Amino acid sequence: MRTLKKLFFIVLALLIIVIGGFFALTHQPAIEPAAQPAAGSFAPQLIDKGKLLAAMGDCAVCHTAPGGTKNTGGLPIASPFGTIYTTNITPDAETGIGGWSYEAFERAMRHGVNRDGQYLYPAFPYTSFTRVSDEDMKALYAYLMTQPAVKHQLPKTELKFPFNIRPGIAAWNWMYLKKGPLPEDTTKPPEWNRGAYIAEGLGHCSACHSPRDQFAGEKGGSEKFAGSTLDGWSVPALTSKTSAPMPWTADDLYAYFKHGFSPRHGSAAGPMAPVIHGLSQQSDADLKALSSYIMSFKDANAQSGDAEAFVAGKFKEPKFAIDHEGYRLFEGACASCHSDASGVKDSMFGVRPQLALNTNLYSDSPNNAALVILNGIQEAATPTTGTMPAFRHNLSDAQIATLLNTMREQYGLKPWSDLPAQVGKLRRDTAPGATRLSAH
Ligand code: HEC
Ligand code: HEC
Ligand code: HEC
Incomplete structure (x- = not known):
């Protein structure tokens, strides 16, 4: 009995030393x-x-709540461990970053630790922002500190135990945070390196486009940019794993980043639309650099191909009689804006995506196509792309499923299985008032 008790105290003492040591090692001082x-x-x-x-x-995309004032925070980001709220990054001294020196700002952006010395959750993409140069970091600070200070008290982020113990994030950082500038690859041209700086730094493309492991860390190696999911959306692969029916070229990517639309692929909707809104303002040189970097993840030998001929080929054999339900639904609801088979043209309703070329129709997941039909595209990525009406109230789950699988069949693809049920689920999950589905 005595030895058991002694053992218990030894274990307890060790535990205290380990936990205490961990806290001491991870301790970050507050910055005045x-x-x-x-x-x-x-x-x-x-x-x-x-x-x-x-x-x-x-x-501003993350640091603004729906209907809220720019950069005042409060956007809820759902995670399996609870809801994380973004913070107020206006220079209000009490509720924002008003009292933050450049040193404090830089520590948050590069090391994920706030002014008080608290570890921040990686829903904030500091694993990417750590790559930002001193020069750019100082410019960001200058911009944020000279914007109007807005007082905005935020809901508190309270995750479930043990995720509420913020020092635990230090262990996660130890595994996933590679601090400092991106090493330059001298075997690659400066344009490629500039593109890498944008994509891996402020652009944080991998936060959405790379799959995550069991600890929510981004996967690298051959899994980098291999696609993921976000808020019910399937985030397409940017690599040769893409389901895009025609290979992307550097020019296609440039058009997509600049205008939110590539006639040979489609438009940027859902979570990609605000990303394009930010990218479209950047210089042509930077967008070309980004395209050149992303192209290096794709199959270099792929032939760009003739999109007109590709679409014509898909319709050479009409698979459906004119009174087929899927065909009638398409003619009635969609053809006015997406007249497939008639070539790659613009229309009076912004752009006219050829659905026979759209990555989402060829994807293993029906989610993006179904979400666009249910909810429409209310906010265009850029003024040129235009908007699309929602069909939530006009078409049933079964009708949307028939419509989508009819298109799939016409394009020579296998129908998506269990589709009406999946459309129903997406309809419920994205009903007005429903909370967001999942985190980054
Ligand atoms: C994908 C969403 C997302 C993006 C994009 C994003 N942030 Fe954040 N940011 C967050 C979240 C979430 C937090 C809070 C994390 C927490 O509470 O642990 C945060 C926290 C911060 C903090 C710490 C503030 C504090 O009071 O603790 C700063 C500073 C910050 N972000 C600045 C920026 C800047 C500057 C940018 C753009 C270059 C940016 N963020 C882009 C999600 C984002
Ligand atoms: C917030 C999450 C998010 C971020 C950040 C993000 N993307 Fe996307 N991206 C998406 C989603 C979702 C789609 C699918 C959009 C659609 O179908 O309309 C997409 C689509 C794309 C496509 C079209 C792919 C295809 O085959 O149709 C390209 C190219 C792309 N993103 C590149 C980028 C680059 C480059 C960056 C970084 C500068 C980036 N994305 C950052 C979520 C994101
Ligand atoms: C009033 C015109 C209009 C109608 C009607 C319309 N669309 Fe669209 N659709 C658009 C426009 C414009 C876009 C691109 C908008 C953008 O990205 O900003 C688009 C985009 C899409 C996309 C691509 C989304 C992406 O992320 O790549 C799909 C899929 C789609 N529409 C399917 C349909 C289907 C199916 C119907 C019929 C049920 C339909 N649309 C009816 C105008 C329309």
Whole structure:
């Protein structure tokens, strides 16, 4: 009995040492509040540059709640462990980052630790932002600190035990946070390196486009950019694993980043639309650099191919009689804007995506196509792409399923299985008032 008791105390003592040591090792000091830098202390060019960089980093996309004031935070991001709320990044001293020195800002962006010394959840993509150069980081700081300060008290992020113990994030960082600038690849041209800097840094493309492992860390190697899921959306692969029916070219990517639309592939909707909104403002040189970097993950030998001929080929053999239900639904609800088989043209309703070329119709997952039909495209990525009406109230789950599988068959693809049930699930999950489905 005595030895057992002794053992118990030894184990307890060891545990205290280990936990205490862990806390001591992970301890980050608070950084004293600093006086708000005077607006005149930053050059106007630096502030302008920071504004463009903030668009590239989608800061306002995450740091603005629906209907809220820009950058005042409060957007709920659902995770399996609870809801994480984004923070107020306006320079309000009490509820925002008003008292933050550059040192404190830089620590949050590169190391994921806030001014108080608390570890931040990786729903904030600091694993990418750690790559941002000093020059760009200073411009971002100058921009944020010179915006209007808005007081906005936020709901508190309270995750379930043990995820509420923020020092635990230090262990996650140890596995997944590779601090510092991206090493330059001298075997590649400067354009490629510039593209890598954008994609791996502020662009945080891999946060959505790379699959995650069991600890929610981004997978690398051959899994990098291999596709993932987000809020019910299937995030397509950017690699040769793509389901795009025609290979992407650097010009296609450039058009997609600049206008949110590639006539040979389709448009940017869902979570990609705000990303394009930020990208479309960047310089042509940067968008070409980004295209060149993303192209290097694709099959270099693929022939670009003739899109017109491809579409014509898909319709050479009409698979359905004119009174087939799927065909009638398409003619009635969709053909006015998506007149497939008639070539790659623009229409009076913004762009006219050829669905026979759309990645989403060829994907293993019906989700993106079904979500677009249910909810429409209310906010265009850029003014040129236009919007699409929602069919939630006009078409039943069965009708949407028939419509989609009719298109799939016409394009020579296997029908999606169990489709009416999946459309029904997506309809419920995205009904007005439903909470967001899943986190990054
Ligand atoms: C994908 C969503 C997302 C994007 C994009 C994003 N953030 Fe955040 N950010 C968050 C979340 C979530 C938190 C809070 C994390 C937590 O509470 O642990 C956060 C926290 C922060 C913090 C710490 C604030 C505090 O009070 O603790 C700063 C500073 C910050 N973000 C700045 C930025 C900047 C600058 C950009 C753009 C370059 C940006 N964020 C883009 C999600 C995002
Ligand atoms: C917030 C999540 C998110 C981020 C960040 C993001 N993407 Fe996307 N991306 C998506 C989703 C979702 C789609 C599918 C959109 C659709 O079907 O309309 C997509 C589609 C694409 C496509 C079209 C693929 C195809 O075959 O149709 C390209 C190319 C792309 N993204 C590139 C990028 C690049 C480059 C970046 C970084 C600068 C990036 N994405 C950042 C979510 C994201
Ligand atoms: C009033 C015109 C209009 C009608 C009617 C319409 N669409 Fe669209 N659709 C568009 C436009 C414009 C876009 C691209 C918008 C954007 O991305 O900003 C689009 C995009 C799409 C996309 C691609 C989304 C993506 O992320 O790549 C699909 C799939 C789609 N529509 C299917 C349909 C189907 C099926 C119907 C019939 C039920 C239909 N649309 C009816 C205008 C329309």
